[in-house]
Amino acid sequence: xxxxxxxxxxxxxxxxxxxxxxxxxxxxxxxxxxxxxxxxxxxxxxxxxxxxxxxxxxxxxxxxxxxxxxxxxxxxxxxxxxxxxxxxxxxxxxxxxxxxxxxxxxxxxxxxxxxxxxxxxxxxxxxxxxxxxxxxxxxxxxxxxxxxxxxxxxxxxxxxxxxxxxxxxxxxxxxxxxxxxxxxxxxxxxxx
Numbered sequence: 001x002x003x004x005x006x007x008x009x010x011x012x013x014x015x016x017x018x019x020x021x022x023x024x025x026x027x028x029x030x031x032x033x034x035x036x037x038x039x040x041x042x043x044x045x046x047x048x049x050x051x052x053x054x055x056x057x058x059x060x061x062x063x064x065x066x067x068x069x070x071x072x073x074x075x076x077x078x079x080x081x082x083x084x085x086x087x088x089x090x091x092x093x094x095x096x097x098x099x100x101x102x103x104x105x106x107x108x109x110x111x112x113x114x115x116x117x118x119x120x121x122x123x124x125x126x127x128x129x130x131x132x133x134x135x136x137x138x139x140x141x142x143x144x145x146x147x148x149x150x151x152x153x154x155x156x157x158x159x160x161x162x163x164x165x166x167x168x169x170x171x172x173x174x175x176x177x178x179x180x181x182x183x184x185x186x187x188x189x190x191x192x
Contacts, residue, residue, distance in 0.1 A: 057154050058091040063121075065152070067096055068171040076104040077138070079174045082145060091154035097145045098131065098172065102138035109137040109177040117169045124156040125168060135177050 065088055067081035082097040102108050112132040116122040131146035138144065148170070156162045 058089050059154050059157055061090050061157050062087050063090065063152055063165060064167045065094070065096070065150075066167060066169040067098070068169055069098055070171070070173045072173065072175045075110070075174060075176055076108065077102055077110060077174060079172075088152060090152050090157055093128065093149065093151045096148045096150070096170075098148065099143060099145050100136065100138060100174065101143040102140055105140050107137060107139050109135050110174045111135045111177050112172045112174050114170065114172045117171070118165060120162065121152075121156065121165045121168045124153040124162070125170070126151055126153060132172060 064085055066085040067083065069079045069081050071077055071079045078099075078101040080099055082099055086094060086096060088094045100110070114130075114132050116125045127148060127150045129147060129149040131148065136144070136146065150170075152168065156165065
C-alpha cells in the first residue's frame with residue numbers, strides 16, 4: 001500500500017486514526033441513515049408518506065384501522081382519536097380525526113410521533129396529510145381537531161403473507177416541542 005508510511009509505528013498510527021475517523025463518521029450518519037431505512041422499508045412501524053393516492057384499484061378486501069393516542073408523561077394536553085376505528089377497503093383514501101386540548105395556562109407547541117402495527121403492514125400504510133408533519137401550537141384551553149388523510153395500498157393483497165392482516169393500528173404520541181422545552185428551561189434559569 002503506497003499511501004501508508006514506511007515506518008511501521010507511523011503506519012499503525014495512520015490505520016488507527018483512519019478507523020477512529022470512520023467510526024465517528026458512522027456514528028454521526030447512523031441516525032439519519034436509520035430514519036431513511038425505516039421510511040423506505042416501513043421497519044419499526046414507520047408509515048409511508050405519499051404525495052397523492054395513485055391507486056387506480058380499490059379492492060373489496062377491507063381492513064379495520066384502529067386509532068390510538070397517547071402523550072408524554074406530564075404533557076398537559078388531552079389527546080384522543082375522534083373515532084376509535086374505521087373499516088377501509090384497500091386502495092381507498094380515508095380521513096380520520098384526532099382531538100387535542102391544551103389544559104394548561106400557557107401556549108404550548110407539541111409534536112407527534114407515530115407508528116403502525118403490525119409492523120409488516122407499515123410499508124402499505126401511506127399518509128397523504130397528517131398533523132404529525134408539523135408542530136402544533138395550542139393556546140390555553142384551546143381544542144382542535146386534526147386530520148389524517150391515508151390509504152392502505154392495494155399491493156398488500158398481492159402476497160399471501162399479508163392475508164392475516166385484518167386490523168392495522170395507527171398510534172400517535174404527542175410530546176412538547178424540544179425548542180419549547182429548551183426555551184422554557186432558559187426562561188426558568190434566567191436571572192430575574
